[in-house]
Amino acid sequence: MIDFINLYLVPGLAIGSVYALGAVGISMIFGILRFAHFAHGDLMTLGGYGVLTAVWLIPVNPLLLLPFGIALAIVAALAVDEFFYKPLRKLPTIYTVIASFGVALIFRSLAQLFWSSGNQVFTSGVRMPMVLFDTFRISELHAQVIVLTVVIAIALHFFLTRSKLGRAMRAVSDEPELAAVAGLDTEKVVRWTWVIGASLAAIAGVFAGMDTSMHPNLGWNLLLAMFAAAVLGGIGKPMGAIAGGLIIGIAEETVTFTWFSDDAFISPSYKSAVAFFIMVALLLFRPQGLFKGRLL
Amino acid sequence: MEITGLLFYLVSVLIAGGIYAVLCLALNVQWGMGGLFNAGIAGFFAVGAYASAIVTTAASSKHLGGFALPIPFGLLAAMIVAGVTGFVVAKICVRLKSDYLAMASVGIAEILRLVIVNESWLTNGSLGIAGVPRPFGNLVQGRAADLLYLGVVWLCVALVYILCQRLYVSPWGRTLRAIRDNEDSARAAGKDVDWFRLQTFVIGCALMGLAGALSAHYFKFLSPSATEPLLVTFLVWVMLMAGGSGNNRGAIVGALVIWFIWSATEIITSRLPPEWITRSSYIRMLLVGLLLQFVLQKFRSGLVPEKSPKIRSD
Numbered sequence: 001m002i003d004f005i006n007l008y009l010v011p012g013l014a015i016g017s018v019y020a021l022g023a024v025g026i027s028m029i030f031g032i033l034r035f036a037h038f039a040h041g042d043l044m045t046l047g048g049y050g051v052l053t054a055v056w057l058i059p060v061n062p063l064l065l066l067p068f069g070i071a072l073a074i075v076a077a078l079a080v081d082e083f084f085y086k087p088l089r090k091l092p093t094i095y096t097v098i099a100s101f102g103v104a105l106i107f108r109s110l111a112q113l114f115w116s117s118g119n120q121v122f123t124s125g126v127r128m129p130m131v132l133f134d135t136f137r138i139s140e141l142h143a144q145v146i147v148l149t150v151v152i153a154i155a156l157h158f159f160l161t162r163s164k165l166g167r168a169m170r171a172v173s174d175e176p177e178l179a180a181v182a183g184l185d186t187e188k189v190v191r192w193t194w195v196i197g198a199s200l201a202a203i204a205g206v207f208a209g210m211d212t213s214m215h216p217n218l219g220w221n222l223l224l225a226m227f228a229a230a231v232l233g234g235i236g237k238p239m240g241a242i243a244g245g246l247i248i249g250i251a252e253e254t255v256t257f258t259w260f261s262d263d264a265f266i267s268p269s270y271k272s273a274v275a276f277f278i279m280v281a282l283l284l285f286r287p288q289g290l291f292k293g294r295l296l
Numbered sequence: 297m298e299i300t301g302l303l304f305y306l307v308s309v310l311i312a313g314g315i316y317a318v319l320c321l322a323l324n325v326q327w328g329m330g331g332l333f334n335a336g337i338a339g340f341f342a343v344g345a346y347a348s349a350i351v352t353t354a355a356s357s358k359h360l361g362g363f364a365l366p367i368p369f370g371l372l373a374a375m376i377v378a379g380v381t382g383f384v385v386a387k388i389c390v391r392l393k394s395d396y397l398a399m400a401s402v403g404i405a406e407i408l409r410l411v412i413v414n415e416s417w418l419t420n421g422s423l424g425i426a427g428v429p430r431p432f433g434n435l436v437q438g439r440a441a442d443l444l445y446l447g448v449v450w451l452c453v454a455l456v457y458i459l460c461q462r463l464y465v466s467p468w469g470r471t472l473r474a475i476r477d478n479e480d481s482a483r484a485a486g487k488d489v490d491w492f493r494l495q496t497f498v499i500g501c502a503l504m505g506l507a508g509a510l511s512a513h514y515f516k517f518l519s520p521s522a523t524e525p526l527l528v529t530f531l532v533w534v535m536l537m538a539g540g541s542g543n544n545r546g547a548i549v550g551a552l553v554i555w556f557i558w559s560a561t562e563i564i565t566s567r568l569p570p571e572w573i574t575r576s577s578y579i580r581m582l583l584v585g586l587l588l589q590f591v592l593q594k595f596r597s598g599l600v601p602e603k604s605p606k607i608r609s610d
Binding site for chain 1: 331333389391394396400402403406414526530533534537578582584588593
């Protein structure tokens with residue numbers, strides 16, 4: 001039981017937090033701009049590299065340097081929206097999906113060009129896990145990731161429900177025509193969607209890179225799980241996406257637990273397939289997700 | 297020497313270009329005619345490659361079979377296995393709306409990759425399958441064999457082209473375009489949209505499997521890391537968009553043009569100092585990414601735009 005918590009549940013929550021932060025952006029972009037953003041994973045990668053570069057220059061805890069990665073991701077997201085997505089907005093959204101698929105490759109080749117294609121670590125050396133009550137052994141990073149994600153989720157909740165801008169975002173996501181008629185500035189909402197989506201993506205990218213190591217494929221490899229999380233939470237429901245991300249993360253880790261015999265229930269090498277099956281099952285049987293997201 | 301060297305470089309470019317042309321025609325069936333987004337091209341390509349390799353190699357203890365059957369059986373097996381895989385996928389996913397299908401297809405490619413890497417009884421895992429035969433491999437060797445294989449590949453391109461063209465002008469193709477352009481009215485006209493989509497997806501996947509088989513017999517060796525899957529998928533998309541989606545000739549033209557540009561820039565960059573060679577491949581990828589954006593914005597109908605066939609009234 002203790003092993004289950006230490007080795008499966010907590011790592012699941014930590015990776016789930018990464019998915020959650022990435023999925024918020026995907027869900028909001030899907031809700032407001034109406035397309036599946038294939039470059040979101042690679043946006044995470046860019047954010048991660050932004051912080052990595054800052055760590056080289058200022059050697060402190062990477063989490064203190066998050067603003068550098070966030071800034072890079074925001075600039076990148078606003079630039080690709082302006083130059084590559086906006087001109088396609090009048091067309092069927094699938095063209096924007098194709099464009100974002102191309103942007104994913106552009107981001108990745110930029111990462112390979114400027115930061116090399118190998119693995120790079122934020123901080124070297126082995127760090128001992130924290131021991132609580134002599135039983136729980138939790139790595140410091142996982143604890144930080146989970147706590148920070150909870151803080152971000154609470155802040156996001158208050159932003160979306162209390163601030164004018166946040167409410168405008170929800171309005172555009174729920175009823176775009178009505179929101180436009182009511183005089184909401186759609187372009188401003190779109191811009192802030194990118195700012196928030198990119199910021200959270202950058203934070204998620206740093207978490208993922210610190211947990212393992214930075215490499216140009218880091219974000220793309222997480223994309224499928226984040227799509228699944230966004231669908232699970234309901235498209236256009238940021239808080240749903242956070243719940244979805246945590247559920248997918250926990251599901252991926254705990255299916256490899258020795259549930260029914262001494263062997264792993266599902267071999268760890270197949271655990272990334274779990275997200276896919278959850279997503280497809282959901283799309284077929286409950287496409288609105290757990291929290292009544294929109295149907296496209 | 298310089299001239300013959302260049303000539304055979306051209307042959308190798310044309311062989312790979314032909315394989316890309318088959319992939320492009322396959323994607324044209326799915327996207328150009330049927331409007332189905334598939335980001336998992338490399339997955340079906342790999343399934344075809346492994347199917348053909350397993351059927352045609354000599355018996356081996358390292359992977360399934362080695363059935364040592366003639367190569368046409370390999371190609372056929374590649375199409376069947378890739379087609380069946382496509383059928384299973386389509387059965388589940390084809391009802392999904394465009395963006396959701398796109399998301400699912402990424403997952404499908406990932407799962408196929410996991411199976412190939414992990415099931416070593418089937419594929420010999422990351423060590424790969426060696427000794428995949430070439431057609432007429434015991435008759436000719438060396439460069440003459442390349443030339444012969446060029447003929448085989450382009451014969452396949454021609455056959456696939458004829459097939460796709462027949463599909464395009466047939467009532468079946470017309471229905472497909474109707475579904476692509478206005479799903480609701482096609483449904484109202486009594487067409488079984490899901491069934492047509494499923495057929496489209498399966499035909500496209502089978503052709504992608506054929507392309508995979510052709511590449512396996514060309515390189516004679518197969519491993520999960522032999523190709524960068526995302527790059528293949530992406531190049532095929534750029535080729536089809538640049539060539540003109542919906543037009544079979546456009547698919548072939550696009551495949552050749554983009555592949556020539558890709559290969560020509562490789563010649564230029566191979567003269568650079570070593571530390572720049574690896575970087576130059578990233579620059580090329582960046583430029584292809586930008587090219588796609590340009591095509592999408594300014595050049596959407598492509599080099600050879602789609603032209604609906606005249607309706608005959610006889």
